[in-house]
Amino acid sequence: MPVYNQSRSRIIQVIFILVFLLIILQLLNLQIFSTEYKLQAENNAVYRKVIYPDRGVVYDRHGKAILENTIMWDLMVTPSEIKGTDTTALCAILGIDTAGFHKRILTAIIKNSRYKPSIFEPLITDEVYARLNESMYKFPGFNIVERPVRSYPFHGAACVLGYLGEVDSNFLKRHAGEGYEQGDYAGMTGLERGYEKVLMGQRGVKRFIRDNKNRIQGAYNNGTYDTAAIAGRNLYSSMDIDLQLLAEKLLQHKIGSVVAINPKTGGILVMATAPSYDPTMLTGAQRRKNFGKLILDTARPLLNRAIKGQYPPGSTYKPLSALIALDEGIITPSYGYPCAGAYYSCGRPVKCTEHWQGHSKNLRTAIAYSCNSYFSNVFRMIVDNPAYHNPRIGYLHWKQYMNAFGYGIDLKTDLPGEDDGNIPDTSGYNRDFGGPRWNSCNIVTLGIGQDRMLATPLQIANAMCIIANKGYYYTPHFVDSIENETITDTQFVGKYRIKHVPLEHISDSSFNTVQLGMHDVAVFGTARAVKIDGIDICAKTGTAQNPHGKDHSLFVAFAPMQNPKIAICVVVENAGFGATWAAPIASLIMEKYFKDTLSAASVANVERISNADLIPPPIKQWYFKQDSIKLLKQSQKINPDAAPVFQNNLETTKPVQYDPEAEPNHKDNGDTSLIKNKQDLQKPEEKKNPKPKKP
Amino acid sequence: MSRSYSKSVSKGVDWLTVVLYTALVCIGILCIFMVEYNPATFTPSSFFQGTTNYSKQILFTGICIVVATFIILSDSKLYPAFANLMYVFGIILMLSVFVIGKNINGSKSWIPLGGGFNLQPAELCKIFTALALAKFLSQLNMDFSKLQSQVIAGVITLLPALISILQNETGLALVYMSFFIVMYREGLPGIILIIGFSFGALVVATLVVEKNTLAVILTLIAGLLVFVFRRQIFVRKRWNVLVLITSVWFVCVGIQRFAVPYIFNNVFECYQSQRIYSAVGKDYDCSQNKHALKSEAAGKSPGKPDDYNVRQSKIAIGSGGFLGKGFLKGTQTRGKYVPEQHTDFIFTSLGEAFGFVGSFIFLAIYFLLLFRIVLIAERQRSAFSRVYAYSVASILFFHIVVNVCMTVGLFPVIGIPLPLVSYGGSSLLTFTILIFILIRLDADRQMVLR
Secondary structure: OOOOOHHHHHHHHHHHHHHHHHHHHHHHHHHHHOOHHHHHHHHHHEEEEEEOOOOOOEEOOOOOEEEEEEEEEEEEEOHHHOOOOOHHHHHHHHOOOHHHHHHHHHHHHHHHOOOOOEEEEEEEOHHHHHHHHHOHHHOOOEEEEEEEEEEOOOOOOHHHHOOEEEOOHHHHHHOOOOOOOOOOEEEOOHHHHHOHHHHOOEOEEEEEEEOOOOOEEEEHHHHOOOEOOEOOOOEEEOOOHHHHHHHHHHOOOOOEEEEEEOOOOOEEEEEEEEOOOOHHHHOOOOHHHHHHHHHHOOOOOOOOHHHHOOEOOHHHHHHHHHHHHHHHOOOOOOOOOOOOOEEOOOOOOEEOOOOOOOOOOOHHHHHHOOOHHHHHHHHHHHHOOOOOOOHHHHHHHHHHHHHHOOOOOOOOOOOOOOOOOEOOOHHHHHHHOOOOOOOOOOOHHHHHOOOOOEEOHHHHHHHHHHHHHOOOEEOOEOEEEEOOOOHHHHHHHHHHHOEEOOOOOOOHHHHHHHHHHHHHHHHOOOOOOOOOOOOOOEEEEEEEEEOOEEEEEEEEEEEOOOOOOEEEEEEEOOOOOOOOOHHHHHHHHHHHHHHOOOOHHHHHHHHHHHHOOOOOHHHHHHHHHHHHHHHHHHHHHHOOOOHHHHHHHHHHHOOOOOOOOOOOOOOOOOOHHHHHHHHHHHHHHHHHOOHHHOO | OHHHHHHHHHOOOOHHHHHHHHHHHHHHHHHHHHHHOOOOOOOHHHHOOOOOHHHHHHHHHHHHHHHHHHHHHOOOOHHHHHHHHHHHHHHHHHHHHHHHOEEEOOEEEEEEEEOOEEEOHHHHHHHHHHHHHHHHHOOOOOOOOOHHHHHHHHHHHHHHHHHHHHOOOHHHHHHHHHHHHHHHHOOOOHHHHHHHHHHHHHHHHHHHOOHHHHHHHHHHHHHHHHHHOHHHHHHOOOHHHHHHHHHHHHHHHHHHHHHHHHHHHHHOOHHHHHHHHHHOOOOOOHHHOHHHHHHHHOOOOOOOOOOHHHHHHHHHHHOOOOOOOOOOOOHHHHOOOOOOOOOOOHHHHHHHHHHHHHHHHHHHHHHHHHHHHHHHHHOOOOHHHHHHHHHHHHHHHHHHHHHHHHHOOOOOOOOOOOOOOOOOHHHHHHHHHHHHHHHHHHHOOOOOOO
C-alpha cells in the first residue's frame, strides 16, 4: 500500500479539528457566556399574565362597606402583533379616528416597547365591551383584560378614601421591588394611599407558553412558577357613613370642613370637606377628563380641608388659653377682667362683641360669652409670666403647651399629606421686629386665636378631645383594625392604640372649670341655639378674621360633658359668626349621632342649611368665567363666521375685576409648600385665560 | 459452505461506523419528535401512523435498513465497475428534472414518486459523483499532477453542481465544492485551496470593513511585500515579482471595489445578499438590489427579508444554556419560533433541549464518525476505496459544518440538511448509501479494486 501524500491526510484532519473547535467556541459563546438569549427566549415564548387580586374593602363602624370593588375592562395592545387588525372597525367601536389610533400605538411603543402589551383604552364601558367582544377576532394584537375597579356604594367620603391612579415611572422607581408594573393602579391619596400595602394584596402571576402566532400553548413548566393572587385585606374604620353623608350634605354649596372624633378611642367618625366630588368620577372611562376638571377647579375639590385647610382657630382657642393660664397658676377660676367692649391696653383696641359689665367677671362667663378682652389679657399674662422674667421665654412655654394640645405639629393620622398648621416660633417674630424687641402687646391677638396662629380642623377637633378626656388623647385615625391582623401591621394601627398623655399635669379641677364654661356656651352663651334633649353639650364658637374676605365661621363641641362620646369641629369659610352656620351644622350631626334620627324640625333645618349657598363671590365669578370660556370655544367650533360678534359681546360686557388667583378660602400663611402647591395648580388656569388679568 | 458465506458477509464490517450511524439516525428521529411534539394531540400510536414527520422518518429509516443490508450483501467489485455508468445515469436523472420535475419551496429539483413522496436526484448524484471521481482518480496510469487530469476531475464534480444551480438549489451545488478536499488529498496543488481561502477572506473583509479603509489596507500590504522583497526586486532585478505583487493587488482591489458589490447587487437575490450580510452581523440595503428593484417595478413588494431565522435559531440554541431546558421543554421549539426546524434547523431543538453538554456530545459523535472514515480511508489498499472514503468524509464534513455554522450564526443561511438527522427521505437515503458503500468497500480493504 503506497503511502501517498500522507502528510496531506494530517492537514485535512487538522482542518477538521480546527473547524469543529470554532463551532464549539461559538456554542460556548451562545450558550454559556451570553445571557441575552435566555431572556429573549423567555420574552418570545413565556406569556406572563398578572392576576390582579381584589383590593381590600373598607367598612364603616357599623360594618357597612363604604369602598368596594367592581369589574371593568381594559383594552390592551401589543404593537408588534397588530398586523392585519381591522383598524377602521376598531376605531368605529371606540369612537376615535385613525390618526388617534396611530398616536396611541406610538405612545404604547414608546411607553412599553413594541413587544409588550400596553393599555390602549383603559376602563371601557359595558357597551363598548360588548361590541368589542363579539368582533375581537378581527383585532389580532388586541385583547381585553379584566380589571377590578373601586366602587363607592355611598358616593361619599371622597377625600378620605382617596382615589387610585395609574403608576408613573417615578412611582415605579420609588417602589422598585414591590411588584408594581407599568399600567398598574395604586392608591394616590387618602386611605387608599395610606394603606396601599394592606389593600393591594399580592399580585399573582401565571405563566403560559405561547407560539410564534401568539397562541397560548399551555402552562409554562406546568405552572411551577405561577403564584396565586392574594386578595387585599379589609379595613374596619371608625367612620360613621350616615354621619359622613349628613355632614357632606350640610356642607353643600359651602367651603369648609367637619371633623368629628370619638374622644375615647381617637377614631374619626366624620371627616367631611367641601367642595368635594363624587368618588365614582375618578373611576371608569371618564376618569382622566374628570380629574383634569377637578384639578383645575379653583375651589379645589381634591383638597382635603380637614387636614390641609389651615384656619385661624379664633375663639375656639380660648378654652386652651384658659387651661394654660390655670395650669401655670396665673389665674384662678374666679379671676375677672373688666371689659367694656374692647381691650385697650395695647394701643389699637381689640374689640369684644359683648359690652355689658360682668360678662367677664370670672373664667366661666368669659368663656361663655367669648370675651376677647379677657383672653387678650390672659394671653399677655401667660407670656409676661413673672416666673420667666422674659416674654420670649414665657412665649416659648406657651408654645410648648400649644404643641402638647396638638397645634402646630403633625398629628400623624392615617391620611397622607396632613398639614402642621402654625404656632409661630419666636424666630419669626424676632425677624419681623428686628430682634428680640417684641413684647406681649405685639402679639396680643394670638390670645384670641388670630395673628399667625393656624390650625387644621382635625387639630382643633383633637384639642377638643383632650379637653373632653381631661388631658389625654388617642391619635385621630380612621382604621381601627385590619382583617387578619399580623404583628407586622402594628406599623399601621399600633400607633393609634397608644394613649398620649401630654397634659396630665393640668388638674382635673382646671378641666372641670373650662368644661363648665363651655357648657355655659351651649346653655346661655354664644351658642345657646345648640341644644339636644338630654345631652350636656360643651361647645365654643369661633369667628375667625381673615385677610381674604368675610370671617370664617367656626364651632367646636364635645358631648356629653360627663362621658364624652363625640368631639366635633366645624369650619365654614367666609360664613360670618360661628353661631350662624357652623354651630347648627355641628348640632345636627351630634343629634344624628346621639339620637340616630333627626326630629322634624331638624330635618327642615338640614334642608335649609344644605341649600344655603355660601360660596364666596370670587369663586362664583371664576365658575362663571369658565363656563363662558367653554361657551366661547364651543361657539367658535360650531360657527366660525358668527364667532367674532359673539366674542366682542362677551369681552365688552364682562365686568371682570377679580383676580382668579385671589382665592379667598385660603389664607396665605407663608408656608412655602402650600404656595408652591398652589402655583402648580394655578398654572393651567393662567394659561387658559390670561386676558382678565391684564386690566 | 453456507456458514462460511454468512461469516464472510459480516467479516470486515466496521461496526463502530455502523454504531455511530445508528446513533445519529436515532438522535435525528428524537429531534424531529421534539419539534413536532404537542401534548394536546400526541398519542403513542402516532409513531406508526405515518401522518407525522417523525413517523415518516421512521419509515424512511426502515427503507434505509433494507437498502443498507442489500449494499452489505453486494459485491465490492460492483461499484468500481458501474461507477461511470451510474454517474451518467445520475446526470440524466438530474436533467430529467427539467422535464418531469416538481417545484417545492422554489427549487425545481424534485421528481414526484407518488404517495406524497418526492426524490431529489441532486442528493443521489453525490454518491455517483463520489464513485466516478474515485474511479477516475484510481486509474492505473493516473498522474494527478498533470493539469489535464485536474481539469477532468474538476469537470466531473462541477457538472452536477452546475445543474443544481440551474435547478435553483444553490446549497446542494455548494456541497460539490467539498470534492476539492478529496482532490487536495490526491495531489491537487495546495495553492488552489489557499487562493480559494484567500478569496473567501477577501469577500468577508469586503463586507465587514469599510470600502476605502480596506483599499488602504490592501495597498499597505502590497507596499509591505514590496519592501520585504526589495532586495530580490531592485538588487537582483527580478521584476516579475513586482509585476506579480502589483497584479495581485490590482485584482484584490478590483474584487473588493467592483466585483463583490456587483455580485451582491446584480447576481444574488435580495434575500441571499441579506443572509450573507447578516452572517457577518450587518444589514443589507435591498434598494440597491437589481432583482428587488425589478420585482418592485412589477408591483410586487417582496417585503424586507431579515435575519429572523438566524435570530430565532440563535435564541433557541443560546437559551439552552449549559445543561439545556430538558427533553420536550424547549419553549422556542414548542412555540415553533424557528422556521424549518425539522429540516435545516434541526440542530436548534437539540441545542435548546440539551444545552452545551448535549450539543458537545452530539458534535463529538459526528467528529468521531469523520475521523473513523478518515482512518478507514488511510487503511485502504486500493486508491478507489481511499478516494471514495475521502469523498464521503468531505461531503459529511461540509454538510455538518455549513449546517451547524448556519444555525449558530457563523455562516449564511444555506438550505442544506444535517446528515442523518434532518427530516427528509432523500437526504437520509443518500447518506445511508454513501456510508454503507464505504463499509462494503472497507470490508474488502485487502482487495485491490480498479
